[in-house]
Amino acid sequence: MPVITCIEDLKRIYKRRAPRMFYDYAESGSWTEQTFRENVSDFDQIRLRQRVAVDMSGRSTATQMIGQDVAMPVALAPVGLTGMQCADGEIKAARAAEKFGVPFTLSTMSINSIEDVAEATTKPFWFQLYTMKDTDFVSRLIQRAKDAKCSALVITLDLQILGQRHKDLKNGLSAPPKLTPSTVANLATKWRWGLGMLGAKRRHFGNIVGHVEGVSDAANLGAWTAEQFDPTLDWGKIAKIKEEWGGPVILKGILDAEDAKMALQVGADAIIVSNHGGRQLDGAISSIKALPSILDAVGDQVEVHLDSGIRSGQDILKAVAMGAKGTFIGRAFVYGLGAMGEQGVTTALNVLHKELDISMALCGRRRIDELDRSVLLVPEDFGGRWQ
Ligand SMILES: Cc1cc2nc3c(=O)[nH]c(=O)nc-3n(C[C@H](O)[C@H](O)[C@H](O)COP(=O)(O)O)c2cc1C
Numbered sequence: 001m002p003v004i005t006c007i008e009d010l011k012r013i014y015k016r017r018a019p020r021m022f023y024d025y026a027e028s029g030s031w032t033e034q035t036f037r038e039n040v041s042d043f044d045q046i047r048l049r050q051r052v053a054v055d056m057s058g059r060s061t062a063t064q065m066i067g068q069d070v071a072m073p074v075a076l077a078p079v080g081l082t083g084m085q086c087a088d089g090e091i092k093a094a095r096a097a098e099k100f101g102v103p104f105t106l107s108t109m110s111i112n113s114i115e116d117v118a119e120a121t122t123k124p125f126w127f128q129l130y131t132m133k134d135t136d137f138v139s140r141l142i143q144r145a146k147d148a149k150c151s152a153l154v155i156t157l158d159l160q161i162l163g164q165r166h167k168d169l170k171n172g173l174s175a176p177p178k179l180t181p182s183t184v185a186n187l188a189t190k191w192r193w194g195l196g197m198l199g200a201k202r203r204h205f206g207n208i209v210g211h212v213e214g215v216s217d218a219a220n221l222g223a224w225t226a227e228q229f230d231p232t233l234d235w236g237k238i239a240k241i242k243e244e245w246g247g248p249v250i251l252k253g254i255l256d257a258e259d260a261k262m263a264l265q266v267g268a269d270a271i272i273v274s275n276h277g278g279r280q281l282d283g284a285i286s287s288i289k290a291l292p293s294i295l296d297a298v299g300d301q302v303e304v305h306l307d308s309g310i311r312s313g314q315d316i317l318k319a320v321a322m323g324a325k326g327t328f329i330g331r332a333f334v335y336g337l338g339a340m341g342e343q344g345v346t347t348a349l350n351v352l353h354k355e356l357d358i359s360m361a362l363c364g365r366r367r368i369d370e371l372d373r374s375v376l377l378v379p380e381d382f383g384g385r386w387q
Contacts (some may be wrong), residue, residue, distance in 0.1 A: 004347050004351065005351070006312070006351060007311050007312065007332050007335060007336075007348060007351055007352070008311075010335040010336045010339045010340075010344060010347065010348055010351075011027075011331075011335040011339075013338075013339035013340065013344075014085075014334070014335045014336075014337075014338035014339040014344075015027075017190065017192055017193060017338060017339060018085055018086075018190065018193060018338040019177060019183070019186055019187055019190050019193060020171065020186045021171040021172070021173055021177055021183065021186070022081065022084050022085050022173075022338070023338070024167040024168065024171055024173075025081065025084075025165075025167070025168055025171075025173055026079075026085065026331055026334050026335075026338075027331070028165040028166075028167050028168070028279070029165070029277070029278035029279055029282060030163035030164055030165055030278065030279050030280060030281070030282040031163070031164060031166075031282035031283075032282055032283075033278065033282065034278075034282055034283055035275055035278035035281065035282050035283060035284045035285075035286065036277065036278025036279070036282075037278070038278075038285075038286040038289075038309075039275065039277065039278050039286045039287060039288070039308040039309030040309045040311060041286075042286040042288050042289050042309070043288055043309055043310075043311075043314075043315045043318055045378075045379055045382060046288070046318045046322075046376055046377070046378050046379075046382070047376070047377040048314065048317065048318070048359060048362075048363055048375060048376065048377070049363060049374070049375055049376065049377055050362055050363065051362075051363055051364030052364070054364035054365075055366075056361040056364070056366060057366075058366060059357060059360065059361055059366045059367070060366070060367055060368075061073070061353060061356055061357055061360070061368060062368070063325075063326075063368040063369070064325075065103065065270070065303070065305065065325060065326035066152055066248050066250065066269050066270050066303060067248075068103065068151065068152075069101070070101060070102050070103065070326070071100055071101030071102055071353070072102065072316070072352070072353050072356055072368075073316065073320050073324075073325065073326040073327055073368060074102050074316060074326065074327050074328070074329055074349070074352060075097075075102055075103040075104070075105060075126070075305075075326060075327070075328050075329075076093055076094075076097050076102065076103065076104045076105055076328070076329060076333050076345075077105055077277075077307050077328035077329060077330040077333075078105040078106065078107035078108075078110075078128030078154060078156070078252075079107055079330050079333075079334055080107045080108075080109030080110065081109065081110075081111060081175050082107070082110060082111065082112075082334065082337065083110060083111025083112050083175075083200065083202060083203075083206075084111060084175050084176070084177075084203075085334055085337050085338040086193070086196060086337050086338055086341050086344075087193075087196035087197050087199060087200035087201075088112060088116075088196075088200055088201050088202075089111065089112070089337055090106060090107075090110045090111060090112035090116070090117055091112050091116060091117060091120040091121075091201070092337060092341050092342035092345065093333060093337055093342070093345050094106070094117045094120065094121050094125055095120060095121060095342055096333075096342045096343075096345035096346045096349065097125075097345070097349070098121050098122065098123050098125075099346065100346065100349045100350075100353075102349065103125065103126050103151075103152075104117075104121075104125045104126065105125065105126040105127070105128050105154050105328070106125055106126070106127050106128065106150075107128050108127075108128060108129055108130040108141065108207055108208075109130065109205060109207075109208075109225070110205070110206060110207060111175065111200075111202050111203065111204070111205065111206055112201060112202060112206050113202070113206030113207050114127060114141075114144045114145055114148045114150070114206075114207060115144070115148060116201060116202070116206060117148070118148035118149065124149050124150055124151035125150060125151070126150060126151060126152040126153070126154055126250070127141075127145035127148075127150040127152075127153055127154065128153075128154040128155075128156055128252070129141065129142070129145075129153055129154065129155050129156065129241070130156055130159060130229060131155070131160075131229075131230045131233045131237065131241065132228040132229065132230055133227070133228050133229075133230050133232075134212065134228060137211065137212050138241070139244065140211065141207065141211075142241070142244055142245055144207075145245075146245070146246075146247075150247075151247070151248065152247065152248040152249070152250055152269070153241075153242075153245045153247060153248070153249050153250070154249075154250045154251075154252050154272070155238060155241060155242075155249060155250070155251055155252065156252045156253055156276075157233070157238070157251055157252060157253040157254070157259075158252070158253030158255075158274070158275065158276050158280050158281070159229065159253070159276065159280060160229055160230060160231050160233050161229065161231060162226070162229065163276070163279055163280040163281065163282065165279065171183075175203065175204060175205065176197075176203040176204070196341075205225075208224075208225075212224070235262050235265070235266055238251070238266050239266045239267070242266060242267060242268075248269040248270075249267070249268055249269055250268065250269060250270045250271070250272060250305070251263045251266075251268040251270075251271045251272070252271075252272040252274055252307075253272065253274050253275070253276060253280075254271045254272065254273055254274070254294065255273065255274070255275050255284055255285065255287070255290045255294075256290070256294075257293045257294050257296070257297035257298070258297075260273075260294045260297050260298045260302075260304075261297055261298060263298070263302065264298050264301055264302050268302055269302070269303065270302060270303035270304070270305055270325070270326075271294075271298070271302060271303075271304055271305065272305045272306065272307055272328060273287050273290055273291050273294050273304060273305070273306045273307075273324070274287055274306070274307045274308050274328070275287055275290075275308050276308070277307070277308050277309075277330050277331065278308065278309075285384075285386075286308065286309060287306050287307060287308035287309060288306065288308075288309060288315075288318065288319060288322070289382065289383060289384065291304070291306055291319065291322055291323065291324060292322065292323075292382070292383055293383060295322070295323040295324075299323055303325045303326070304323065304324055304325060305324055305325060305326040305327060305328060306319045306324040306326075306327050306328070307327060307328035307329070307330060308330075310327055310328075310329050310332060311331075311332055312352065312355050313351075313352045313353065313354065313355025313356030313357070313358075313359055314355055314356075314359050315327075316352060316355075316356050317356055317359050317360060317363070317371065317375070318376060320368060320371050321371040321372060321373060321375040321376050322373065322376065322378075323372075323373070329348075329352070332348055332352065333345050333348050333349070335348065336348030336349075363375045
């Protein structure tokens with residue numbers, strides 16, 4: 001059993017065990033990958049203030065996100081095709097999150113369906129919605145999420161059109177993988193993954209196949225999704241979806257203060273400062289750099305969360321001390337899942353928790369609500385002087 005001490009350890013094992021096509025799918029950004037890289041490297045520019053001789057007994061990382069208790073200010077972000085990283089991936093990640101006490105968000109583009117995850121868990125999870133042209137399908141999805149007792153709807157706003165990731169095109173990404181000579185050669189070295197997949201509950205997009213007329217297998221699904229994302233999505237439509245849902249709504253993909261103000265106007269319960277993990281607009285600012293201006297604009301009126309680039313508990317600490325109420329992790333949990341299934345996601349959460357807890361203590365803070373800007377050393381030009 002390898003000794004896992006950090007998220008990077010999980011990534012190394014994941015790379016060995018997962019088919020190349022799915023590793024590349026997760027570990028890529030769009031076009032030149034500038035935003036993908038800067039999401040991570042911009043966290044490094046912020047430093048932590050070490051404080052000493054402060055009683056650090058009785059510490060806790062517990063807090064709340066949209067009024068729900070969480071063991072630490074972290075939720076699992078919606079990640080499409082999670083069930084291709086590892087058999088029944090969404091079920092395993094949801095179970096790990098539930099046991100740890102953090103929210104799990106199921107993607108519209110998941111392999112396990114809403115119903116599969118509801119059946120395999122005991123507490124409500126969150127559902128992420130992509131708005132599609134087929135409004136009947138969207139309404140049915142919303143109803144299914146309600147029936148499954150999902151406790152929040154996360155509406156993703158930064159994917160009306162798909163950013164290009166070169167490797168996905170070159171690898172011919174599909175679920176399940178198409179058997180070309182190079183895929184077969186690669187899969188032959190991934191016996192653990194293959195054995196798991198033989199027993200998997202599903203190998204297609206579980207929220208879609210069988211729920212949309214004309215989509216019964218993966219062959220015509222790719223074409224359907226490429227055509228289906230709604231390019232006409234606007235704030236009016238978002239307000240209507242919010243009404244239809246009737247519960248807590250989190251708007252994901254806000255990177256600009258003006259959009260944050262619009263989110264406020266449509267009555268979002270929270271927003272996620274996010275650039276989709278650098279997978280959409282290459283050249284966009286990193287989430288952590290965008291956070292201060294968004295907090296200045298709306299931070300006292302709506303809960304602000306952040307994702308993109310979190311790979312350690314120190315990153316979580318930096319985002320929260322800057323003013324985020326919570327964070328989301330994408331790749332950090334996918335690495336764990338692809339490396340070791342449910343146990344791997346639990347390990348990822350444990351690693352992040354330990355890093356957050358110890359870093360908080362060394363900053364002289366015992367509780368999440370004691371974290372504020374005074375914990376951080378932020379370069380004067382961190383936000384950048386953009387024109
Ligand atoms: C492989 C992969 C698939 C993703 N699929 C979705 C998705 O289906 N819906 C969505 O809203 N965001 C999706 N995202 C974006 C994540 O929700 C999140 O914003 C991003 O992963 C955060 O960056 P991080 O991976 O650096 O933590 C995906 C991200 C990855 C890496």
